[in-house]
Amino acid sequence: MGIGTELLMGELTDTNSAWIASRLPALGIELQWVSIIGDDLPRLTEAFKRGMERSDIIFTTGGLGPTQDDLTREAIAAAFGETPTIQQEVVDGLERYFAARGTPMPSHNIKQANLIPSAKFVPNPNGTAPGWWAERGGKIIICMPGPPAENRSMWEEQVEPQLAELIEDEVTITRNIKTMGMSEGAVDEIVSEFFGIENPYLGIYSKADGIHLRIIARAKDTETAQSMIIPVEQAIHDRLGEYVWGYDDETPETAAGKSLIEKGLTLAVMEMCTGGALTNNITNVPDSLTYFKGGTVAYDSAALTAYGVPADVMEKHGVVSQQTANAMAETARQTLNANIGVAVTGVPGPGEFEGKPLGLAYISVTNGKQTREMEMRLPPRRVTIKRRVPNQALIELRRLVEEIG
């Protein structure tokens, strides 16, 4: 439950809930529902009541600050029908916190020392707002502060260890298999017999970097959960192996980077329609300095010529052509003396370019001997082109690096 009116005004995106969500499967906790609610006492109280009917554990972030808008504690007290009282030892702690910063405690902060009989405090070494751990009728409510730096360390140092002690009986393991080159409907058909089974569960997701298949298995221990995943993963491999490009948290740029590092190869780039998006993705990888040499972005044939692409290839085939993509990849490679050159050309938009439609793009990856080529036809939107063409180019790059052995 994300708490705070600023989350409802679209001023702040609730990233806490997704972060907590990502930590739950390993604890064997199934997340059923996320709510984002404003600083409104009746609505928050209703949410706690409804949540306790529906779930065993409720996590909240936000609404623990010192202002009148911070109502998480008050809403739990109302939902439980209990009266909060000030805890002197927490007041003393708050006074020490402010004294260490050379200012007296603002009087508003005293409300952070409130507690109800069914709750205990969770210490917060990184801020003034202590967390709450409340239990009633077998249900648990765990309240953490809103700032990510505060709730993440509270989670890791205190909440997760205490939860792990409570929940021992089940382990959840997930395996994410990422494919590119087949439509969602086609992948769905090929592995359809595995859908609709509760454990191991198979989910299918369409992403900018292809179709992902996610296997989730629950069991008493890691080994058993693993053994439930293996046959499904094997079947997916047998049927879709050539389309698989990565696993779990891998992205096209980390997968390509890993292959380049393994083979000790270096990379140079030249892009047209993607306008720097490909290079930007490559350099998001912390290790990219070890294999990425540099790249150029050109928006017209004059700039491409200035960067060394032979003018006669562009004159003969057009800037947006497979031949120009190939010449760009080879030029990038030679200019920076890299092992591999990757290039993308296409229509940058907003409209046509040399009579060719927005959405058309060509990819080329070369090591000077072998070359992978690809034509793409995408929906005519700049954001789609800038998101999907770099992913495809990086997956082709990885495939070439794997091929050259």
Add this chain to the structure above:
Amino acid sequence: MGIGTELLMGELTDTNSAWIASRLPALGIELQWVSIIGDDLPRLTEAFKRGMERSDIIFTTGGLGPTQDDLTREAIAAAFGETPTIQQEVVDGLERYFAARGTPMPSHNIKQANLIPSAKFVPNPNGTAPGWWAERGGKIIICMPGPPAENRSMWEEQVEPQLAELIEDEVTITRNIKTMGMSEGAVDEIVSEFFGIENPYLGIYSKADGIHLRIIARAKDTETAQSMIIPVEQAIHDRLGEYVWGYDDETPETAAGKSLIEKGLTLAVMEMCTGGALTNNITNVPDSLTYFKGGTVAYDSAALTAYGVPADVMEKHGVVSQQTANAMAETARQTLNANIGVAVTGVPGPGEFEGKPLGLAYISVTNGKQTREMEMRLPPRRVTIKRRVPNQALIELRRLVEEIG
């Protein structure tokens, strides 16, 4: 309502809800609650029933795809007690969509042609999933696809205009004033007398592109709301004018692009530590083709030399220096025969570079005569550097273009 198990597994952060939330105040719609729910029919159905008790309008994103997991349509049908039927004209449209991509329609996609009597389709030119607009008992449910590129254009082109016709009694106007160069605390002090007033409301937000001040006024009509905003905006201008670089939806790249177009100037770029992020931001602007010529990204001095930066400047001052930034900007400008060159050099990470610390960066913008220089010292994190240095460089670019008159 964000729909999709992947949102609950922490694989994907629901950014759609925050985006929709940001569009609602201007329509006079108060957002009460956001829920994120998995691909689970009973839970989704309950959410629609509960939501219709609580609110007049429900927006959903996700769950409109072709797979068995996509259950938004089914849940609304269940909540309404209606039976979906296949609409042949939508089947025909889907078949054309796939034919244009050279493949037959996978049989699973047919479920996207389902409709109930209380709903109509909202066309989706950017994907296979049409939206739904359902009405019953005075309540409205509007369903959009999950991919941001698809739901944002559906919102702007179809949902928002139709909603604006329905909702007429109160107008909310917002004015967002964006500054760079002063700390949040300093800005807060300078305009403190305007805080704490309900209407017009003034909010202050610290973002990667500086400190934003947002004025929100509510009134019976646009003119009255505007007249409430003007005095606050004027006061902000009088006190902070030199730090203001943009308004409302402007980004550093759109503001810089607007200035370049007004003056009829062209641009070339050279980047080091930002690894393509600056060029990528520039080319996110649809009109960038009219002023952006191209750019280079180099990760070492050999690549900078290959791209024409004089080796003696780098030898004397180091790659990470103001002098090298200036040489890069001028080289970029001359290589592509552009009016303005902008360059960034700095430590790319993960560790030190030439004995200089991660987080140090230099910006240079030049038209060959005048040059703006800047040194930045940021927290030592790649994502922070790639997000904040390009913004600052673009704001400096805009300032130079405004200066040269």
